[in-house]
Amino acid sequence: MRKINFYAPGLKRYETSELSQKNAHSFMPVSITGSDCTLNCDHCNGELLKFMRPAKTPERLLQICQTLAKNGTKGILISGGCDSAGRVPLREFFDSMRMVKQTLGLNVIVHTGLVDREMAKGLKHADIDGALIDIIGSDRTIKDVYHLDATTLDYEQSLANLNACEIPVVPHIVIGLHYGKIIGEENALAIISRFKIKTLVLVILTPLLNTKMENVIPPPPEEVKDFFRKARNMLPDVQIILGCARPMGEYKEQVDKLAIDTALNGIAFPAEGIVSYARDNGLKPIFMESCCGFAPSAMSNEQ
Amino acid sequence: MAKHEEIFLPDDLYYDRKDHLWAKLEGGKVRVGLDMFGQKAAGTAAYIKILPVGKTVQKTRAFGSLEAGKYIGPLKAPVTGKIVEINNEVIANPRLVNTDPYGKGWFVIIESANFDNDIHDLVHGAENIQAWLDAEYKDYMEKGLFAEE
Numbered sequence: 001m002r003k004i005n006f007y008a009p010g011l012k013r014y015e016t017s018e019l020s021q022k023n024a025h026s027f028m029p030v031s032i033t034g035s036d037c038t039l040n041c042d043h044c045n046g047e048l049l050k051f052m053r054p055a056k057t058p059e060r061l062l063q064i065c066q067t068l069a070k071n072g073t074k075g076i077l078i079s080g081g082c083d084s085a086g087r088v089p090l091r092e093f094f095d096s097m098r099m100v101k102q103t104l105g106l107n108v109i110v111h112t113g114l115v116d117r118e119m120a121k122g123l124k125h126a127d128i129d130g131a132l133i134d135i136i137g138s139d140r141t142i143k144d145v146y147h148l149d150a151t152t153l154d155y156e157q158s159l160a161n162l163n164a165c166e167i168p169v170v171p172h173i174v175i176g177l178h179y180g181k182i183i184g185e186e187n188a189l190a191i192i193s194r195f196k197i198k199t200l201v202l203v204i205l206t207p208l209l210n211t212k213m214e215n216v217i218p219p220p221p222e223e224v225k226d227f228f229r230k231a232r233n234m235l236p237d238v239q240i241i242l243g244c245a246r247p248m249g250e251y252k253e254q255v256d257k258l259a260i261d262t263a264l265n266g267i268a269f270p271a272e273g274i275v276s277y278a279r280d281n282g283l284k285p286i287f288m289e290s291c292c293g294f295a296p297s298a299m300s301n302e303q
Numbered sequence: 304m305a306k307h308e309e310i311f312l313p314d315d316l317y318y319d320r321k322d323h324l325w326a327k328l329e330g331g332k333v334r335v336g337l338d339m340f341g342q343k344a345a346g347t348a349a350y351i352k353i354l355p356v357g358k359t360v361q362k363t364r365a366f367g368s369l370e371a372g373k374y375i376g377p378l379k380a381p382v383t384g385k386i387v388e389i390n391n392e393v394i395a396n397p398r399l400v401n402t403d404p405y406g407k408g409w410f411v412i413i414e415s416a417n418f419d420n421d422i423h424d425l426v427h428g429a430e431n432i433q434a435w436l437d438a439e440y441k442d443y444m445e446k447g448l449f450a451e452e
Contacts, residue, residue: 013344015376016368025446051346051372071446209347209398248370249350269375272368 004283005266006275007292010073011244018275019287026289027107028068029077030055032093037081042145042212043177043205049081058096065100075107075129075291076100086114086148090122097126109291112162114154120161130168130294132201133158135191138184141177152187159195170293171197172243175227176205176219185227189234199293200238202231202264203245204255218247221254228262241266241292268292305432307440310339312432313405317425319381320435325405326381326425333382333418336409337369337400340439346372348397353378353389353410360386362421366411369400378410382421388412 008014009027034054037046055061065076078097080088088111090097101108108128112119115133123131136142139151162169173188192200204224207216219227231240242259246252253271260267260278267274275285305312312318316325316338323341327334337345353367360366365377366386389411393399399408415421426435 012372013374013376020376067445248375252370 001282001284003265003286004260004278005241005286005288005292006270006278007241007266007268007288007290009075009268009289009291011077011291012269014269016270016272016275018272019270021289023072023074023289025068025071025073027075027077027291028053028073029079030061030064031080032056032061032078033080033089035081038084039082039086039146039148041147042179043174044208045211046081047208047210049079052077052079058093061093061096062099065104065106069104069106073106074289075109077109077111077132077291079111082113086146086150086154087116087119088113090119094122094126097128101127101129107290107294109294112158114150115158115161117161117164120165120167123162123167124165128167130170131162132170132172132293133162135159135171135173135188136177136184137173137187137189137191138178141184145177145179152184152191155188156191156194159191159197163195168294169195169197170199170201172201172203173231174203174205174245175224179213180205180216180219182219182223182227186230189231192238193234197235197238200231200235200240201243201293202228202240203243204247206245206247218251221251221258224255225258225262228258228264232263239265242268243292244268266292305429305436307340307436310343310436310440312338312340312436314429314432316405317381317422317427318432318435319379320424320426320439322379324379324381326422328418329412331415331418332387333384333413333415334409335366335381335411335413336404337378339404340436342371342401342404342408344443345369345374345400348400351378351394351397351400351410353394354386356386356389358386360384360413366413369397371397371400380413381425382413382415382418384413384415386411387414 008021010025013024029052031049031052035046035049055064109130110128112131112133135155171192207213256271256274323338325338348371350370360380362383366380367378
Protein backbone atom coordinates (compact mmCIF):
# COMPACT_ATOMS: atom_id res chain seq x y z
CA MET A 1 0.00 0.00 0.00
CA ARG A 2 1.37 3.42 -0.95
CA LYS A 3 2.07 5.71 1.99
CA ILE A 4 1.38 9.38 2.46
CA ASN A 5 2.93 11.50 5.19
CA PHE A 6 1.03 14.11 7.18
CA TYR A 7 3.12 16.60 9.13
CA ALA A 8 2.21 18.81 12.06
CA PRO A 9 5.45 20.34 13.33
CA GLY A 10 5.37 22.89 16.13
CA LEU A 11 5.42 25.87 13.81
CA LYS A 12 1.70 26.05 14.55
CA ARG A 13 -0.53 24.52 17.17
CA TYR A 14 -2.68 22.09 15.24
CA GLU A 15 -5.70 19.93 15.95
CA THR A 16 -8.37 18.44 13.70
CA SER A 17 -10.77 15.59 14.36
CA GLU A 18 -8.30 13.32 12.51
CA LEU A 19 -4.93 14.43 13.76
CA SER A 20 -3.48 16.45 16.60
CA GLN A 21 -0.04 17.28 17.87
CA LYS A 22 1.31 15.78 21.04
CA ASN A 23 3.99 18.44 21.38
CA ALA A 24 3.04 21.90 20.11
CA HIS A 25 6.61 23.12 20.42
CA SER A 26 8.52 20.18 18.94
CA PHE A 27 9.89 22.29 16.09
CA MET A 28 10.35 26.03 16.52
CA PRO A 29 11.38 28.87 14.19
CA VAL A 30 14.02 31.43 15.14
CA SER A 31 15.03 34.55 13.20
CA ILE A 32 18.62 35.76 13.40
CA THR A 33 17.59 39.18 12.13
CA GLY A 34 14.42 39.59 14.18
CA SER A 35 11.84 41.06 11.84
CA ASP A 36 14.49 42.98 9.82
CA CYS A 37 14.93 42.26 6.12
CA THR A 38 16.68 44.41 3.53
CA LEU A 39 14.72 43.06 0.60
CA ASN A 40 11.20 43.35 2.01
CA CYS A 41 9.91 41.28 -0.89
CA ASP A 42 6.44 42.12 -2.15
CA HIS A 43 4.90 38.83 -0.95
CA CYS A 44 6.34 38.93 2.60
CA ASN A 45 7.58 42.39 3.66
CA GLY A 46 9.16 40.75 6.68
CA GLU A 47 5.74 39.66 8.01
CA LEU A 48 6.69 35.96 8.24
CA LEU A 49 9.66 36.85 10.43
CA LYS A 50 7.33 38.31 13.05
CA PHE A 51 6.15 34.80 13.92
CA MET A 52 9.67 33.70 14.78
CA ARG A 53 11.61 34.15 18.00
CA PRO A 54 14.27 36.82 17.48
CA ALA A 55 17.88 35.76 18.15
CA LYS A 56 20.06 38.50 16.75
CA THR A 57 23.34 37.34 18.25
CA PRO A 58 24.98 33.91 18.41
CA GLU A 59 24.84 34.08 22.21
CA ARG A 60 21.11 34.78 22.16
CA LEU A 61 20.57 31.91 19.71
CA LEU A 62 22.28 29.51 22.09
CA GLN A 63 20.35 30.85 25.06
CA ILE A 64 17.00 30.48 23.29
CA CYS A 65 17.84 26.99 22.10
CA GLN A 66 18.85 25.92 25.60
CA THR A 67 15.44 27.02 26.88
CA LEU A 68 13.62 25.37 24.00
CA ALA A 69 15.52 22.09 24.43
CA LYS A 70 14.72 22.10 28.14
CA ASN A 71 11.02 22.47 27.29
CA GLY A 72 10.88 19.57 24.84
CA THR A 73 11.71 21.14 21.50
CA LYS A 74 13.35 18.64 19.14
CA GLY A 75 14.37 20.84 16.25
CA ILE A 76 14.69 24.44 15.13
CA LEU A 77 14.35 26.33 11.91
CA ILE A 78 16.95 29.08 11.73
CA SER A 79 15.67 31.77 9.43
CA GLY A 80 16.04 35.49 8.97
CA GLY A 81 15.70 38.38 6.62
CA CYS A 82 18.04 38.78 3.66
CA ASP A 83 20.81 41.25 2.96
CA SER A 84 20.77 43.22 -0.27
CA ALA A 85 22.42 40.31 -2.08
CA GLY A 86 19.63 37.90 -1.18
CA ARG A 87 21.58 36.02 1.50
CA VAL A 88 20.51 35.38 5.09
CA PRO A 89 23.47 36.72 7.16
CA LEU A 90 24.33 33.38 8.76
CA ARG A 91 28.13 33.55 8.87
CA GLU A 92 28.62 34.67 12.47
CA PHE A 93 26.17 32.00 13.65
CA PHE A 94 27.95 28.92 12.28
CA ASP A 95 29.73 28.05 15.55
CA SER A 96 26.62 28.50 17.67
CA MET A 97 24.59 26.40 15.21
CA ARG A 98 27.15 23.65 15.60
CA MET A 99 26.82 23.85 19.39
CA VAL A 100 23.02 23.77 19.17
CA LYS A 101 23.28 20.65 17.04
CA GLN A 102 26.08 18.85 18.86
CA THR A 103 25.67 19.96 22.47
CA LEU A 104 21.92 20.42 22.78
CA GLY A 105 21.06 17.64 20.32
CA LEU A 106 18.51 19.69 18.41
CA ASN A 107 17.92 19.15 14.71
CA VAL A 108 18.99 22.30 12.91
CA ILE A 109 17.42 23.33 9.64
CA VAL A 110 18.40 26.58 7.98
CA HIS A 111 16.70 28.97 5.58
CA THR A 112 19.61 30.19 3.51
CA GLY A 113 18.60 32.56 0.75
CA LEU A 114 21.31 32.53 -1.94
CA VAL A 115 24.36 30.45 -1.05
CA ASP A 116 27.91 31.08 -2.23
CA ARG A 117 30.66 28.51 -1.82
CA GLU A 118 31.96 30.08 1.39
CA MET A 119 28.54 29.98 3.02
CA ALA A 120 28.06 26.36 1.95
CA LYS A 121 31.36 25.46 3.62
CA GLY A 122 30.27 27.30 6.76
CA LEU A 123 26.99 25.40 6.85
CA LYS A 124 28.93 22.16 6.47
CA HIS A 125 31.10 23.17 9.43
CA ALA A 126 27.95 23.99 11.40
CA ASP A 127 26.87 20.37 10.86
CA ILE A 128 23.30 21.39 10.06
CA ASP A 129 20.69 18.79 9.22
CA GLY A 130 19.57 20.57 6.12
CA ALA A 131 19.09 23.72 4.11
CA LEU A 132 15.83 25.14 2.80
CA ILE A 133 15.98 27.41 -0.22
CA ASP A 134 13.26 28.91 -2.39
CA ILE A 135 14.10 28.32 -6.06
CA ILE A 136 12.78 31.02 -8.38
CA GLY A 137 12.58 30.18 -12.06
CA SER A 138 11.95 33.65 -13.50
CA ASP A 139 14.36 36.57 -13.69
CA ARG A 140 11.37 38.90 -13.81
CA THR A 141 10.05 37.54 -10.52
CA ILE A 142 13.47 37.89 -8.89
CA LYS A 143 13.56 41.53 -9.99
CA ASP A 144 9.92 42.52 -9.47
CA VAL A 145 9.02 40.58 -6.33
CA TYR A 146 12.38 40.24 -4.56
CA HIS A 147 13.86 43.54 -5.85
CA LEU A 148 17.06 41.58 -6.16
CA ASP A 149 19.90 42.05 -8.64
CA ALA A 150 20.26 38.34 -9.37
CA THR A 151 19.12 35.77 -11.92
CA THR A 152 17.89 32.20 -11.93
CA LEU A 153 21.53 31.19 -12.47
CA ASP A 154 22.31 32.41 -8.95
CA TYR A 155 19.68 30.06 -7.55
CA GLU A 156 21.05 27.21 -9.66
CA GLN A 157 24.57 27.98 -8.40
CA SER A 158 23.27 27.98 -4.81
CA LEU A 159 22.01 24.43 -5.27
CA ALA A 160 25.34 23.49 -6.82
CA ASN A 161 27.24 24.93 -3.86
CA LEU A 162 25.07 23.10 -1.33
CA ASN A 163 25.36 19.84 -3.29
CA ALA A 164 29.14 20.25 -3.56
CA CYS A 165 29.39 20.46 0.24
CA GLU A 166 27.01 17.51 0.60
CA ILE A 167 24.50 19.49 2.62
CA PRO A 168 21.02 17.95 2.48
CA VAL A 169 18.94 20.52 0.66
CA VAL A 170 15.19 20.77 0.33
CA PRO A 171 14.26 23.26 -2.38
CA HIS A 172 10.90 25.02 -2.12
CA ILE A 173 8.85 26.43 -4.99
CA VAL A 174 6.26 29.11 -4.23
CA ILE A 175 3.44 28.53 -6.72
CA GLY A 176 2.00 31.85 -7.88
CA LEU A 177 4.88 33.93 -6.50
CA HIS A 178 4.58 36.45 -9.35
CA TYR A 179 1.51 38.25 -7.96
CA GLY A 180 -0.57 35.08 -8.16
CA LYS A 181 0.56 34.14 -11.68
CA ILE A 182 2.50 31.00 -12.51
CA ILE A 183 5.36 32.11 -14.73
CA GLY A 184 8.71 30.70 -13.60
CA GLU A 185 7.67 27.65 -11.64
CA GLU A 186 8.22 25.14 -14.43
CA ASN A 187 11.74 26.46 -14.98
CA ALA A 188 12.32 26.14 -11.24
CA LEU A 189 11.41 22.45 -11.58
CA ALA A 190 13.87 22.14 -14.46
CA ILE A 191 16.63 23.71 -12.35
CA ILE A 192 15.91 21.41 -9.43
CA SER A 193 15.85 18.36 -11.69
CA ARG A 194 19.54 18.90 -12.46
CA PHE A 195 20.59 18.27 -8.84
CA LYS A 196 20.72 15.50 -6.30
CA ILE A 197 17.51 16.19 -4.40
CA LYS A 198 15.51 13.78 -2.22
CA THR A 199 12.62 16.06 -1.33
CA LEU A 200 10.89 19.02 -2.96
CA VAL A 201 8.40 21.17 -1.06
CA LEU A 202 5.68 23.03 -2.94
CA VAL A 203 3.93 25.93 -1.26
CA ILE A 204 1.33 28.35 -2.61
CA LEU A 205 1.35 32.12 -2.51
CA THR A 206 -0.57 33.20 0.57
CA PRO A 207 -1.53 36.89 0.48
CA LEU A 208 -0.37 38.41 3.77
CA LEU A 209 -1.67 41.56 5.42
CA ASN A 210 0.71 44.53 5.29
CA THR A 211 2.33 43.34 2.08
CA LYS A 212 2.01 44.53 -1.51
CA MET A 213 0.30 41.23 -2.28
CA GLU A 214 -2.34 41.39 0.44
CA ASN A 215 -5.10 41.69 -2.17
CA VAL A 216 -3.59 39.35 -4.75
CA ILE A 217 -5.71 36.35 -5.68
CA PRO A 218 -3.79 33.08 -5.29
CA PRO A 219 -3.48 30.88 -8.39
CA PRO A 220 -6.70 28.97 -9.18
CA PRO A 221 -6.72 25.40 -7.82
CA GLU A 222 -6.95 23.99 -11.37
CA GLU A 223 -3.67 25.70 -12.29
CA VAL A 224 -2.12 24.46 -9.08
CA LYS A 225 -3.27 20.96 -9.97
CA ASP A 226 -1.61 21.22 -13.39
CA PHE A 227 1.61 22.27 -11.72
CA PHE A 228 1.43 19.41 -9.20
CA ARG A 229 1.11 17.04 -12.19
CA LYS A 230 4.11 18.60 -13.96
CA ALA A 231 6.20 18.33 -10.81
CA ARG A 232 5.20 14.69 -10.34
CA ASN A 233 6.04 13.87 -13.96
CA MET A 234 9.34 15.76 -14.04
CA LEU A 235 10.58 14.40 -10.71
CA PRO A 236 9.17 10.87 -10.43
CA ASP A 237 11.80 9.74 -7.92
CA VAL A 238 11.71 12.81 -5.70
CA GLN A 239 9.47 12.97 -2.64
CA ILE A 240 7.15 15.94 -3.27
CA ILE A 241 5.35 17.53 -0.34
CA LEU A 242 2.71 20.21 -0.08
CA GLY A 243 4.27 22.47 2.55
CA CYS A 244 2.97 24.67 5.36
CA ALA A 245 2.32 27.85 3.39
CA ARG A 246 -0.91 27.90 1.43
CA PRO A 247 -4.15 29.85 1.63
CA MET A 248 -6.55 28.62 4.27
CA GLY A 249 -10.20 27.63 4.33
CA GLU A 250 -11.99 26.14 1.33
CA TYR A 251 -9.01 26.78 -0.95
CA LYS A 252 -6.85 24.62 1.30
CA GLU A 253 -9.44 21.84 1.34
CA GLN A 254 -9.42 21.84 -2.47
CA VAL A 255 -5.66 21.86 -3.01
CA ASP A 256 -5.05 19.26 -0.32
CA LYS A 257 -7.35 16.90 -2.20
CA LEU A 258 -5.57 17.78 -5.45
CA ALA A 259 -2.24 16.93 -3.83
CA ILE A 260 -3.57 13.45 -3.15
CA ASP A 261 -5.17 13.15 -6.61
CA THR A 262 -1.83 13.98 -8.26
CA ALA A 263 0.18 11.54 -6.13
CA LEU A 264 2.19 13.97 -4.04
CA ASN A 265 3.85 12.22 -1.11
CA GLY A 266 2.94 14.36 1.87
CA ILE A 267 0.98 17.30 3.22
CA ALA A 268 1.84 19.62 6.11
CA PHE A 269 -1.05 20.63 8.37
CA PRO A 270 -3.71 18.86 6.30
CA ALA A 271 -7.21 20.29 6.13
CA GLU A 272 -10.05 18.65 8.04
CA GLY A 273 -11.16 15.48 6.25
CA ILE A 274 -8.00 14.96 4.20
CA VAL A 275 -6.74 11.98 6.16
CA SER A 276 -10.03 10.19 5.43
CA TYR A 277 -9.80 11.26 1.80
CA ALA A 278 -6.32 9.72 1.61
CA ARG A 279 -7.58 6.46 3.14
CA ASP A 280 -10.52 6.42 0.73
CA ASN A 281 -7.97 6.67 -2.08
CA GLY A 282 -6.10 3.61 -0.88
CA LEU A 283 -3.25 5.40 0.88
CA LYS A 284 -1.74 4.53 4.22
CA PRO A 285 -1.42 7.73 6.29
CA ILE A 286 1.66 8.26 8.45
CA PHE A 287 1.66 11.08 11.03
CA MET A 288 4.77 13.04 11.97
CA GLU A 289 5.51 16.05 14.13
CA SER A 290 8.75 16.87 12.33
CA CYS A 291 9.50 19.40 9.60
CA CYS A 292 8.26 17.95 6.33
CA GLY A 293 11.52 18.50 4.47
CA PHE A 294 13.62 16.27 6.66
CA ALA A 295 11.34 13.54 7.93
CA PRO A 296 11.68 9.95 6.67
CA SER A 297 10.47 9.73 3.11
CA ALA A 298 7.04 8.39 2.20
CA MET A 299 8.73 6.84 -0.84
CA SER A 300 11.10 4.66 1.16
CA ASN A 301 10.82 1.98 3.80
CA GLU A 302 12.51 4.14 6.41
CA GLN A 303 9.41 4.31 8.59
CA MET B 304 -8.96 44.51 34.64
CA ALA B 305 -6.20 41.89 34.41
CA LYS B 306 -3.25 43.07 32.36
CA HIS B 307 0.12 41.80 31.23
CA GLU B 308 2.03 44.13 28.92
CA GLU B 309 -0.36 44.85 26.04
CA ILE B 310 -2.71 41.96 26.87
CA PHE B 311 -5.79 42.76 28.93
CA LEU B 312 -8.65 40.57 30.16
CA PRO B 313 -11.84 42.24 31.40
CA ASP B 314 -12.94 41.26 34.88
CA ASP B 315 -16.60 40.64 34.03
CA LEU B 316 -15.91 37.70 31.69
CA TYR B 317 -15.42 34.00 32.42
CA TYR B 318 -12.38 32.35 30.81
CA ASP B 319 -11.64 28.81 29.69
CA ARG B 320 -8.25 28.26 31.27
CA LYS B 321 -6.84 26.04 28.50
CA ASP B 322 -8.28 27.37 25.26
CA HIS B 323 -8.70 31.04 26.17
CA LEU B 324 -12.31 31.34 25.06
CA TRP B 325 -14.22 33.96 27.00
CA ALA B 326 -17.87 33.68 28.05
CA LYS B 327 -20.11 36.60 28.92
CA LEU B 328 -23.42 36.08 30.65
CA GLU B 329 -26.18 38.11 28.98
CA GLY B 330 -29.44 37.18 30.65
CA GLY B 331 -29.80 33.42 30.13
CA LYS B 332 -27.52 33.50 27.12
CA VAL B 333 -23.75 33.33 26.84
CA ARG B 334 -21.73 35.26 24.28
CA VAL B 335 -18.44 33.54 23.38
CA GLY B 336 -15.17 34.86 21.93
CA LEU B 337 -11.40 34.38 22.05
CA ASP B 338 -9.51 36.40 24.66
CA MET B 339 -6.59 38.67 23.84
CA PHE B 340 -4.05 36.17 25.12
CA GLY B 341 -5.54 33.47 22.91
CA GLN B 342 -5.56 35.66 19.82
CA LYS B 343 -1.96 36.71 20.42
CA ALA B 344 -0.91 33.07 20.64
CA ALA B 345 -3.01 32.10 17.61
CA GLY B 346 -1.71 34.87 15.36
CA THR B 347 -3.72 36.55 12.62
CA ALA B 348 -7.09 34.84 12.15
CA ALA B 349 -7.69 33.86 8.53
CA TYR B 350 -10.67 31.50 8.40
CA ILE B 351 -13.50 30.66 10.76
CA LYS B 352 -16.14 27.96 10.55
CA ILE B 353 -19.06 27.88 13.00
CA LEU B 354 -21.90 25.38 13.43
CA PRO B 355 -25.31 26.72 12.34
CA VAL B 356 -27.90 28.30 14.59
CA GLY B 357 -30.03 25.67 16.31
CA LYS B 358 -27.24 23.18 16.89
CA THR B 359 -26.67 22.04 20.46
CA VAL B 360 -23.08 22.02 21.65
CA GLN B 361 -21.55 20.36 24.68
CA LYS B 362 -19.09 22.10 26.95
CA THR B 363 -15.47 21.36 25.82
CA ARG B 364 -16.69 20.16 22.40
CA ALA B 365 -16.14 22.10 19.18
CA PHE B 366 -18.72 24.66 18.06
CA GLY B 367 -16.46 25.68 15.17
CA SER B 368 -12.86 25.94 14.02
CA LEU B 369 -10.24 28.60 13.54
CA GLU B 370 -7.33 28.80 11.12
CA ALA B 371 -4.77 31.45 12.00
CA GLY B 372 -1.10 32.17 11.50
CA LYS B 373 -0.03 30.01 14.44
CA TYR B 374 -3.12 27.93 15.20
CA ILE B 375 -5.30 25.50 13.31
CA GLY B 376 -7.91 23.84 15.45
CA PRO B 377 -11.28 23.71 17.11
CA LEU B 378 -13.14 26.41 18.99
CA LYS B 379 -14.45 24.64 22.07
CA ALA B 380 -17.63 25.66 23.82
CA PRO B 381 -17.16 26.93 27.39
CA VAL B 382 -20.76 25.98 28.21
CA THR B 383 -23.37 23.48 27.05
CA GLY B 384 -26.39 24.75 25.17
CA LYS B 385 -28.04 25.65 21.89
CA ILE B 386 -26.45 28.07 19.45
CA VAL B 387 -28.97 30.88 19.04
CA GLU B 388 -26.86 33.36 17.11
CA ILE B 389 -23.62 33.31 15.12
CA ASN B 390 -21.50 36.30 14.19
CA ASN B 391 -21.53 36.39 10.39
CA GLU B 392 -19.40 39.54 10.47
CA VAL B 393 -16.47 37.68 12.04
CA ILE B 394 -16.86 34.82 9.56
CA ALA B 395 -16.63 37.33 6.71
CA ASN B 396 -13.79 39.24 8.37
CA PRO B 397 -11.86 36.89 10.70
CA ARG B 398 -9.34 39.60 11.55
CA LEU B 399 -11.94 41.08 13.92
CA VAL B 400 -10.81 38.34 16.31
CA ASN B 401 -7.48 40.18 16.50
CA THR B 402 -8.60 43.77 16.24
CA ASP B 403 -11.67 43.69 18.51
CA PRO B 404 -11.60 40.46 20.56
CA TYR B 405 -14.15 41.58 23.16
CA GLY B 406 -16.35 43.53 20.74
CA LYS B 407 -17.03 42.69 17.10
CA GLY B 408 -14.76 39.62 17.23
CA TRP B 409 -17.21 37.34 19.13
CA PHE B 410 -18.19 33.96 17.61
CA VAL B 411 -21.53 32.70 18.94
CA ILE B 412 -24.29 33.21 21.47
CA ILE B 413 -25.29 30.02 23.28
CA GLU B 414 -28.52 29.55 25.20
CA SER B 415 -26.97 27.92 28.21
CA ALA B 416 -28.64 24.83 29.60
CA ASN B 417 -26.97 25.07 32.99
CA PHE B 418 -24.67 28.04 33.25
CA ASP B 419 -24.10 27.83 37.00
CA ASN B 420 -22.90 24.26 36.65
CA ASP B 421 -20.74 24.93 33.60
CA ILE B 422 -18.80 27.85 35.04
CA HIS B 423 -17.23 26.04 37.97
CA ASP B 424 -13.95 25.46 36.11
CA LEU B 425 -13.88 28.81 34.27
CA VAL B 426 -11.61 31.56 35.58
CA HIS B 427 -13.51 34.51 37.02
CA GLY B 428 -12.83 37.40 39.37
CA ALA B 429 -10.13 40.05 39.08
CA GLU B 430 -7.49 38.39 41.26
CA ASN B 431 -8.01 34.93 39.80
CA ILE B 432 -7.83 36.23 36.25
CA GLN B 433 -4.63 38.19 36.92
CA ALA B 434 -2.92 35.21 38.57
CA TRP B 435 -3.96 32.90 35.74
CA LEU B 436 -2.85 35.40 33.08
CA ASP B 437 0.58 35.80 34.69
CA ALA B 438 1.05 32.04 34.91
CA GLU B 439 -0.07 31.49 31.33
CA TYR B 440 2.21 34.22 30.06
CA LYS B 441 5.22 32.71 31.84
CA ASP B 442 4.41 29.24 30.52
CA TYR B 443 3.95 30.39 26.91
CA MET B 444 7.12 32.46 26.96
CA GLU B 445 9.16 29.55 28.31
CA LYS B 446 7.82 27.26 25.62
CA GLY B 447 8.40 29.85 22.91
CA LEU B 448 4.74 29.91 21.93
CA PHE B 449 4.78 33.68 21.54
CA ALA B 450 6.87 35.12 18.74
CA GLU B 451 7.78 38.40 20.36
CA GLU B 452 9.88 38.79 23.46
